[in-house]
Amino acid sequence: MSKENLDKINERLNAEFPGGVLAAELLYDFPVFTIDHTKSHAIIQFLKEDPELDFHFLTDLTAMQTADEKQLGVIYHLHNMKKNMRVRVKTFFDINKPEVDSITNLWPSANWMERESYDFFGVRFKGHPNMVRILNVDEMDIFPLRKEYPLEDQTREDKDDKMFGR
């Protein structure tokens, strides 16, 4: 079922946006698409508004950093409740220019989730009405979930932690 969904959605996306889909795979029975970040808004809008695909519910939006620490990504989970189809859409971009289009005009619920992604990873969402921090203090000048900020103070000498943690 999921495999058929993956192929069907992939076909539609490739027909509509040639070169927009960079990878399509099935991870743990979940269709996952990696898309070009310059076309992310258009592709997500298509997934939402196409009457056949009809991913009308934004389940989740979050950000991540890739393992090489050179890229940031935004991950969208979309859901079509009528057919009970889910899809994960990922888009990656350079960490020095972390900009991607906001989807708050498609779903108001994206508002705080995008603010959270900005707060923790520094992803700037173009077109967001209020791009400020949400959970951390406004004065904070780092993006704490990036891998360059380790959890503990690295100048500590009283603790030998090399066997544990990252």
Add this chain to the structure above:
Amino acid sequence: MSKKENTITPPPDTMEKEYSTLNLGPTHPATHGIFQNVLKMDGEIIHDSLPTLGYIHRAFEKLAERRPYAQITTLTDRLNYCSSPINNIGWHTAVEKLIGAEIPKRVDYLRVIIMELSRISDHIICNTIIGQDTGATTGFLYLFQWREHIYDIFESICGARLTTNICRIGGFDREWPQVTWDRIDAFLKGFPKALNEFNGLLERNKIFMDRTIKCGPISAERALANGFTGPNLRAAGVDYDVRVATPYSSYQDFDFIIPIGTNGDTYDRFTVRQEEMRQSMRIIEQAIKNLPAGAPHADIPDFFLPPKEQVYNNMEALIYHFKIVMGETDIPKGEVYHCVEGGNGELGFYLISDGGRTPFRLHFRRPCFIYYQGYAEMIKGSLLSDAIITMSSMNVIAGELDA
């Protein structure tokens, strides 16, 4: 005197309409948690509101990147602390999905009993607090003793009451003692009567109905756009429940009804939760009746701690014990999105593993963080007192809101 003589008309451009600012929270008893709303008031009517959050942010997603998988359970406790067993079991099932463990039916059924009990306790809190905020303290005090009985059941299983850390990856750490079953029996016998009495106090009570019907309504379209899930979405008339849509932990084996409302107002949210409690009782009864025999855990020695006497006498068990406790078990690479029906909506775990001892990235989809955005829209133009009971009926939990 005609109407015209009675009104004072100031010269144009000499007076401006003024609004007053009112801080609702952060520490106000009626907000039931640490969050603030800066309200722009026109007399007693709310003109606009600006929610502020993050007061109890504890960086769970960062902490989770440093903890072995088994140790993250205690972080999930502290998300929605009104129904922490659902969070615990949601996390365990997410990890089991990642490692591809096959879980016996007995474990699933025992987990269903736990999860439905904690759903009842979550709904008890929310619904009795709606009563409390409308001025009916009796129901709050009366039903809260049944929440205590549920916590007694949890205590007999895992030793803790509020932040339970119940269950393990792979199943339960031991067979439930007889006292647990006795307490569940007593609860199943006594609770329906108490629930009906509470229901009789409020559900068809004229004062309560006048107070809550059409209070803080939201349409199904706006609820979906604002990311509502759980009882709040169902009160608006959308029959989406994770237990039915993507069954986990053998929910497909049970026969139960998903109650839905029509107006999405406070009264509908209240009645949907009342009915869900009755359906949860049905599920628990079915689970006990059809409980399969067998061990209360899966056969996954890599993740499930061996019995203590084997650890002392058996080399293999000792190695497994060491590896699990030190968090040195090999975890497959992969990424998983797993969701469960929490007390207030779809609780999701988006987990990326790079094969290390800790998750590479873990994101909690916290239902009330997403649907609380709709609050400003729901209370706009309503009275301040309606805003209070709208908030209590939305079941916003500060711990989950701020992670």
